[in-house]
Amino acid sequence: GENVEQHPSTLSVQEGDSAVIKCTYSDSASNYFPWYKQELGKRPQLIIDIRSNVGEKKDQRIAVTLNKTAKHFSLHITETQPEDSAVYFCAASMSFGNEKLTFGTGTRLTIIP
Amino acid sequence: DADVTQTPRNRITKTGKRIMLECSQTKGHDRMYWYRQDPGLGLRLIYYSFDVKDINKGEISDGYSVSRQAQAKFSLSLESAIPNQTALYFCATSDPVGASGDTQYFGPGTRLTVL
Numbered sequence: 726g727e728n729v730e731q732h733p734s735t736l737s738v739q740e741g742d743s744a745v746i747k748c749t750y751s752d753s754a755s756n757y758f759p760w761y762k763q764e765l766g767k768r769p770q771l772i773i774d775i776r777s778n779v780g781e782k783k784d785q786r787i788a789v790t791l792n793k794t795a796k797h798f799s800l801h802i803t804e805t806q807p808e809d810s811a812v813y814f815c816a817a818s819m820s821f822g823n824e825k826l827t828f829g830t831g832t833r834l835t836i837i838p
Numbered sequence: 839d840a841d842v843t844q845t846p847r848n849r850i851t852k853t854g855k856r857i858m859l860e861c862s863q864t865k866g867h868d869r870m871y872w873y874r875q876d877p878g879l880g881l882r883l884i885y886y887s888f889d890v891k892d893i894n895k896g897e898i899s900d901g902y903s904v905s906r907q908a909q910a911k912f913s914l915s916l917e918s919a920i921p922n923q924t925a926l927y928f929c930a931t932s933d934p935v936g937a938s939g940d941t942q943y944f945g946p947g948t949r950l951t952v953l
Contacts, residue, residue: 726897734878757940768928768944769881814880818940825896826942828873830880 727752729817731829738805739837746832748815749797755817758791758798759826763812772813773800802834810836841865844929844945852953857916859948861929869932870912871942872896872904874925881928887912919952926950 728751738744750758759774775782775789775798782789786805791798802809812833816826842863851857861870872884873896883896885904893904901923905913916923929945 731880759940759942768946770944771941774940825883825886826881827883827897828881830878 727755727817727827729815729827729829731815731832733832734830735833735835737835737837740805740807742805744802744805744809744834746800746813746815746834747797748799748817748829749795750817750827751796752817752819753793753796754819757818758789759816760787760789760800761814761816761828763814763831765811769814805836807836807838810834842929842931842943842945844927844948846948847946848949850951850953851919853920855919855952857919857950859914859927859929859950861912861914861945863910863929863931863943863945865931865933865943866909867931867933867936867943868909869934870906871930871932872902872912872914873928873930874898874923875928875947876925884914884927916950916952919950921952924950924952 731748756777761769762772763769773784773787773789775791786803788801812831814831815829818826845860868889871886873881875881882898884902886894887906903915927948930942932942
């Protein structure tokens with residue numbers, strides 16, 4: 726089955742700086758890669774996703790890049806703000822009929838004011 | 839997201855007891871999932887159901903069972919709880935043929951402690 730590795734497990738960033746979280750996956754058939762954000766005591770919520778037919782996707786201050794050859798994808802947060810402090814999970818799955826997500830182990834991001 | 843609810847929100851029980859966690863959704867989604875979250879281990883899939891007649895094991899189904907009573911309800915049971923089942927449990931739903939696509943919508947979670 727799919728295996729997703731996520732690094733780093735913790736990340737502290739000065740407010741205003743950028744943060745990057747990286748994930749690798751094992752199954753070359755995976756074609757859907759979402760990122761979920763979980764604030765303290767809350768449920769995970771989707772913040773951005775990418776499919777294997779594109780290499781990059783942006784939504785305001787967040788972006789995700791995908792390298793299919795190397796089987797890795799990354800989350801980039803620019804101009805970080807205190808509300809970005811949370812645990813971020815990457816995931817991978819085969820889409821279109823088999824949306825069984827395999828999650829990474831999470832990155833706890835702390836924004837230092 | 840009040841569309842996906844879980845009961846109870848917190849539960850403390852003893853080793854050997856039978857426990858049922860319930861999930862209800864008003865989103866009209868066919869697909870429902872149960873995950874457990876442990877510190878440092880992320881979210882791991884226990885069981886999933888793609889429609890009322892479909893039940894599938896996830897990566898950590900041992901010691902758990904599920905029931906899909908209706909499109910809107912998916913229950914997780916621990917037949918004989920043990921301490922290493924202490925965790926935060928999440929239910930989720932998705933509707934891949936709808937506008938939300940592959941997005942999974944999570945419930946608020948149930949914190950279970952087995953003594």
